[in-house]
Amino acid sequence: MTAAATTSLRPVIVGAGPAGVRAAVTLAAAGLNPVLVDEAARPGGQIYRQPPAGLTRPPEALYGFEAAKARAIHTALAPYAGQIDHYTETLVWNIEHGALDLMNRDASGQPVSTVLPYDSLILATGATDRILPLPGWTRPGVYTLGGAQIALKAQGCGIGKRVVFAGTGPLLYLIAYQYAKAGATVAAVLDTAPFVNRIHALPGLLACPDTLLKGLYYTAWLSLHDVPLHSGVTLREISGPDGTVAALHWRDAKGRDRETACDGIGLGYGLRSETQLADLAGCRFAFNDLHRVWLPERDDAGRTSVAGVYVAGDGAGIAGADAAEAAGERAALALLQDRGLPVDPTRVTALDRRLARFRRFSSALWTAFPVPAGWAHDLPDSMTLCRCEEITVGTLRQTVRTDTPTELNRLKALSRIGMGRCQGRMCGVAAAEVLAHETGRPVSAIARLRPQPPIKPLPAATLPAPVSGEDTP
Template sequence: MKIAVVGAGPAGVRAVEVLVAAGHRPIWIDEAPDGGGRIYQRPPAALRRNARELYGFESTKAAALHGCLDRLKPLVDWRPETLVWHIHPGRKTLYMLNGGMQATAAYDAVLLCTGAMDRVIPLQGWTQPGVTTLGAAQIAVKAQGCAIGHRVALVGTGPLLWLVAHQYAKAGAQVAVVIDTTSLASLAAAAPGLLRDSITFAKGLYYMGSVKARGIPTVHGAIPLAIEHDETAVTGVRFRDARGREQRVACDAVGMGWGLKPESQLADLAGIPFDFDPLQHNWLPERDATGRTPVASHYLAGDGASIGGAAVAELAGARAAWAILQDAGRAIDTAAVRRLDRALARQRKIRAALERAFPFPVRLAADLADDIILCRCEGLRAGELRAAAVSDLNRTKALTRTGMGRCQGRICGVAASEVLAAAVNQETATLGRLRGQPPVKPMPVTSLPAREHAA
């Protein structure tokens, strides 16, 4: 039986661990050179530091995951630095690009663990050099050992905002301000739910407390107004605080993000239907608690299916691997599966509380000023989308070019949906979602002959 696993983050690692233990040798594909996913992305060898320093509280988990990954690599068909740019569910074939070479891999079952990316809301000035996502700001510190600037403002909401602030401060970077668009009241209201997992809650409080204890200015319930800049660099960030006072903080770089969204393009190309999840405020591919999808032989796990974080991804990856084995008629460890199911059920409740604590600020996206660049690939401003708005996101894309550039809407799609929903006065979920089209990410035109691979 040929099994393919796409992604070597927490979900992929734990899935492959189960599959290898059951005697399988899956083909295992990851875009990065060394696996680990975004959360446990490893620095290049020359920049390695100790895990404790890099991953803080998560260092034990990170070390365990990396250890598992390294142990599994020789036992599988390991394909690092490989982009799966297309999937054909009928042919059960993956189309891959590695080092400029095309290759294919046939599978009997595939598990997609494709991870997540930051959810971005455009602000005045967001296309300037020096503005990155929170995820990119974090990877700069984790994998490259550098900060995105000398004096960094962090803007957005969610656990990642405070984690990045903590990591920057701890690494010695100067954090000019942390601007959280979520109010303290919203956080307080969600606290009882979060207490279901006292460790997660304690960590969250610790990061927030650590940032405040270092004397870093923090603002809750603020509305970011603009990223100011001169001809060469970011110069400051302007916002309105919870009391309605306009403030400005000088900085030379901005990291921003409002939670995460699944990188679900392969699930889309595999023909898995999507639903709008009002709690996450994301379009999510349909799958059940075991990772099974309505498309037979196609499984999902981790943040690529639904945002749950690394701990959930590890559980979900292992659970989906058991589902694959069970569907193939193999013996499964029912006690292990029961433990995973219980843990996943518990995590779902915590996650729901977390989503309520840091809700996606719909109005911030919907109310973008007309002159703000919404789609940076195509240079399209929010007002241009409003002027051409019709009650269908893909049709509005066709008329305006929103989401037709290099990122194919991965960056601008979230905000474009909200601007459109407000413009036509409809619910976001009724306007559809940007359809996935191959390639999943930009792919070079090359005349090299295709190389055939069997898993």
């Protein structure tokens, strides 16, 4: 903690992306002294991730149209340095009894675990890639879309010399554009969503015309620079000699088999909200049919079912960076309102209207870029679904046939799916789709993976020593 910290309970914000930074600044401007906790060394989140000190690419090259917004987020905390305690490179690995369990490092660089109590909590935990695997996806050279973006922003390098971006969602075109602008050869953009979906979604997309125009610009720029764009495709297999990536095999919208030579692949089907901490905080969840995932229940201001716990940004539902900023501020204002502190009612009204517009736009995006229907039907039994535990699709299918689980956590107990290092972040969505298909049940009927602390791997040295007399593993 900095010198401004005290031992009294204070509001805590988890996540220093657009939502978390805006929430922290709003609370500080109102006279509070919040604590901001984040895994990164500097604020910005994934969308505005800051490069290491030695990387000299200008913001305009890293963030494109969003360079000014990125600078604003990067510098927003500075005027409140005496009021906001910013815990950097700190993992929140559990929530229990009104306190966060943290893992960071002491002055000597050794990992340590500490406890941070809170009186109110804003979870701005962001999102990760939604992965639907295909044969060959575990080969070196295959990255998530987010991983490909991190390589470009944080390391200043690409994932290959000739790259294919495949899956669906607006991120597909943004990252392809960023790679092409950086000088990489983008061999193709392969979108599983039919182009006609975007026509049907157009009325909702007009809720945010500026964002729509940026998306249209990215696709137009790619087309004008001879990057092949294909919609309505079916991804078949990634192949190459000796475990390498040499080609992506796919089927076009007319059913013709195609392949594209490449040495790097960025793969993703939109984003999936990071909700583990909301679950551990006791928040009630509901299934979102459009996103095909379970999300914490919240009101329009970000209040959850647990008093004093709020959610904001992509961790509450995927809507993008601009929506995250507005949601972070709105959650902070809700916190102030719930404490009986004064807030500007005109600002509240303006944010509520803006967030309603973002929700319409987000719904239209999911209509334009849906998860492929029937994805699990044609998967080969030999394909690895859970790379942490090396579990194949065939193993899951046999488990379903032999032990008849109808709920995801039961499948986890029987097969170990989701018990590895990623705690189901990479395989959970895919496992749910396979279980739903094999049992003939809607994915909403098979529950969600329950998080277990620690939600991410910890060095053993950070865990508390067993009490004398306890059994040790």
